[in-house]
Amino acid sequence: MREIAYYEAKLEALREILAADERVHLITDTTTGFLGLSPQRTRFREIAERYPERVISPPISELASCGLGIGAAMAGLRPVVDVVTASFIFEAWPQVVNEAANAFYMSGGQTRAPVVFHVLHGLRGGGAAQHSHSPQAMLWNAPGLEIVLPSSPRDVKGLLKTAVSTDNPTVFLDHGLLFDVRGPVPENDERIPFGQADIKRKGKDVTVIATSYMVQRSLTVADRLASEGIDVEVVDPRTLVPLDFATLLASVEKTRRVVIVDECRQSCGVAAELAARIAEAGFDKLKAPVRRVTTLDVPVPFSRPLEDFISPSEARITEAIRAALR
């Protein structure tokens, strides 16, 4: 299979989605769309120019843009609203968590809102407190939203295609530090179903459940530990809602040790929820306590050494794996 860069796979998905479905509209900065401040951002422009009627730049109005996406979805379109930095989705919180998430349920199943909100989450290096959020756990507290966290070129393409095709509001949490990752991507119209975890690396000694960029970081750690004879299995849920818990649990039952790595805060984060479910369903299988590697429970400091200190770093992942094996 050919190998391409993550950002190329993402752009390819957008191109194919626009070509295949006239209902898809992209609400995004037409000069940088979906790639934030990355050096590759200019590559989006060609797509915007090709579809001037369906790719449109909003003013700095996250609440109105997200709300517009929801309303347009109710009325038959398939809008993708690019909020850029995940921290800015808080500006749109009332529309996302209180309108989109509730619409289908409180209408008794009458109203569908198949909108996609796209954000770039996580620590990006110097983003400080207001540009570094990972809101996936907060969003998980709003039942009704599908939550997607791609981690590889193949996944970003296949999951983005599924995101615009499901009938539910979906939050697509991408990570700018993934853009340069290269990997195999099939040339066909692959759609990766939601609720299907992926074993990114097979191993027998310990399970690492990781999301988004933390999958790549965990794979790096796993490769390094392999030289010491530690065989790590890396499992990527890919979507939190719906969640393929069976695959996660099967891996934990096999290795009987688990470390969970995610960029949310420790308290009430994604790792906290997964740890609770594993404890409920697989407590008797565990040979060691569940370990979590997350962003520490503080706002994000600007200074780089401090940011690294509070982040789920390779060092902390390594340390947690060793602790789980003790």
Add this chain to the structure above:
Amino acid sequence: MLPTLNREQLMDLCRRMFRIRHFEEKLILLHTEGRFSGHYHVYIGQEATGVPALSCLGPDDYLFTTHRNHGHLLARGADPARLLAEILGRRDGYNKGKGGTFHTNVSALGFFHTSAVVAGIIPLAGGAAYAAKAKKSGQITVCLFGDGALEEGAAPESFNIASLWKLPVLYLCENNGKYGRGRAVGAVRSSTMAAYPLTDLPAAYKIPAQQVDGVDAGAVHGAVSEAVKKIRQGEGPQFIEAQTVRWPGSESNWPVVPVPTDVSLAWDSSAVPEAVKEWYRESDPVLTFVRELVEGKVATREEIGQVEEKVREEIARAVEFALASPYPELETALRDVFA
């Protein structure tokens, strides 16, 4: 036009404008050298707005600013060395390295909170003004933000409350989009605001609103001192839109210095690259102010050159100080979460 101030005051404005310009140019250099990471915004091109505007305030007044804050802090008298240390994430920075360029803050100078969320401070400014009014302290609040902030719902909601409750707040909107990228050439028009001119928005909430040339220090000083007077008299909120022409070095997402500023450029632009000559000739607020000082016989070219030289030395010392300041102890990352 020169502000109606005495010589000493005018030379002080000149010094502060140079301080901002040379600070920011040095900062851009430090970024290209990889001395700090992340996105950042400089105040070049807006010096003649921030400096005269903030000179109209009292020492106890409150201020709020945004991602484009360096110039506001320097205009208000912040120490360039500690400011730079903050932007480089060092221990001696004003925020102990926790804030960085987005959030530099000096509470001793009246700044409460520097938010990089566009429009994040507009509601807060109303709150500080409400408190000052409740305490009958006579303090006013100045809320500094860009033209883009008006696109957020936080702006009109806050204008409504400030107007209804006659809050002592000055909204100083710095429209740096004149002739800029994405804007209609030749028009002072934001491509993304249906309310045009921008003053239409506050005016809809019955907030007295005016436009002023942000490159003209005298015009800014006149408008702001008048507005401040009215606010202190209890007339409620005021809105000023200061228009500047975007500095060509800020056209892309990462600033670049097309030509290092030197007072000599005020009279001889031969060193300026052709593509950006027009800006340095027509729209550079620092060079414009310097020319006015000489034409108005406030100072000679040599005297202004000496001011600039002193500022250069001061900035060089600031760089030395900031680079010598260590990174904070790692454990400090866990402190300051709660008061």
